[in-house]
Amino acid sequence: MKQSSHASAKASHYNKDAKDYDAFNEANSQVINKTIEKILKKHKVKNVLDLTCGTGSQVFWLADRGFEVCGVDINANMLKVAKKRAQKTSYKIKFLKGDMRTTKLGLYDAVITIFNAVGHLTKADFEKAMKNINRNLKAGGLYVFDINNLNYLLKGNNITSLTIDWQTIEGNYKSRAIQYSTIDQSGILASYTTSYSQKGNSKPKILEQSQTLQTYSAKQLKEMLQRNGFKVLGQYGIDGTKFIDDKSDRILMVAKKNREILT
Numbered sequence: 530m531k532q533s534s535h536a537s538a539k540a541s542h543y544n545k546d547a548k549d550y551d552a553f554n555e556a557n558s559q560v561i562n563k564t565i566e567k568i569l570k571k572h573k574v575k576n577v578l579d580l581t582c583g584t585g586s587q588v589f590w591l592a593d594r595g596f597e598v599c600g601v602d603i604n605a606n607m608l609k610v611a612k613k614r615a616q617k618t619s620y621k622i623k624f625l626k627g628d629m630r631t632t633k634l635g636l637y638d639a640v641i642t643i644f645n646a647v648g649h650l651t652k653a654d655f656e657k658a659m660k661n662i663n664r665n666l667k668a669g670g671l672y673v674f675d676i677n678n679l680n681y682l683l684k685g686n687n688i689t690s691l692t693i694d695w696q697t698i699e700g701n702y703k704s705r706a707i708q709y710s711t712i713d714q715s716g717i718l719a720s721y722t723t724s725y726s727q728k729g730n731s732k733p734k735i736l737e738q739s740q741t742l743q744t745y746s747a748k749q750l751k752e753m754l755q756r757n758g759f760k761v762l763g764q765y766g767i768d769g770t771k772f773i774d775d776k777s778d779r780i781l782m783v784a785k786k787n788r789e790i791l792t
């Protein structure tokens with residue numbers, strides 16, 4: 530199979546998706562948000578830094594349940610949606626533009642990067658991000674993230690489980706996204722999407738997009754985390770069930786900072 534190439538996503542990557550992101554994503558993220566809440570409560574976490582907050586799916590979920598949360602994202606349009614959502618709440622949530630590889634805000638009980646967000650980075654940049662996440666955590670702080678499981682995607686026909694056909698209708702605005710994906714041995718997941726949107730009876734807008742994401746096996750992640758000052762506490766399916774290497778479609782990693790990373 531031809532090998533794909535993968536570069537870390539640019540800040541503008543989600544510019545076109547921000548507007549429809551919540552309509553497609555919010556229902557899907559409930560399962561993982563519940564699992565994260567459980568893990569953070571179990572570890573008595575009080576404050577959380579979400580370094581890939583997007584439109585704020587985890588930020589609002591956790592703030593609604595009493596956590597103190599700060600949201601950071603590299604994409605201005607995603608943050609704009611998050612800030613608009615925040616105006617409808619009574620909490621003071623800080624949303625800041627930043628990069629998970631470099632943004633240093635303080636020492637938190639936990640850092641999260643959810644919904645395959647670290648897949649947007651190359652392997653080398655993910656290691657850079659891990660070092661930065663380490664620097665944003667208190668001693669013993671938690672890093673929780675999820676990513677597509679390479680060993681699952683390489684098995685049989687499992688890659689077809691990522692095929693999607695999502696439709697939403699809001700008032701007179703209709704949108705639909707159809708996507709298929711391929712995977713190669715180096716873990717690069719390439720996805721090809723056609724999106725249609727239509728206001729009333731106007732001419733539909735059609736947008737063709739493709740993107741790559743880096744995926745990992747649980748063993749690779751464990752090695753990377755250990756190199757960057759973390760100890761793996763547990764790996765789960767996104768619903769919190771036991772992780773099974775060739776059966777769980779995503780890996781939810783829970784790691785603890787066990788040493789300072791100075792460089």
Ligand SMILES: C[S@@+](CC[C@H](N)C(=O)[O-])C[C@H]1O[C@@H](n2cnc3c(N)ncnc32)[C@H](O)[C@@H]1O
Pocket residue numbers: 538542543554558580581582583584585586587601602603604607627628629630642643644645646649650
């Ligand atoms: C799939 S979205 C997930 C957003 C949110 N966590 C959720 O579950 O809906 C991935 C997010 O990661 C952000 N992102 C990608 N690269 C980033 C980087 N280097 N630093 C910070 N955010 C980044 C994107 O802008 C996007 O909002």
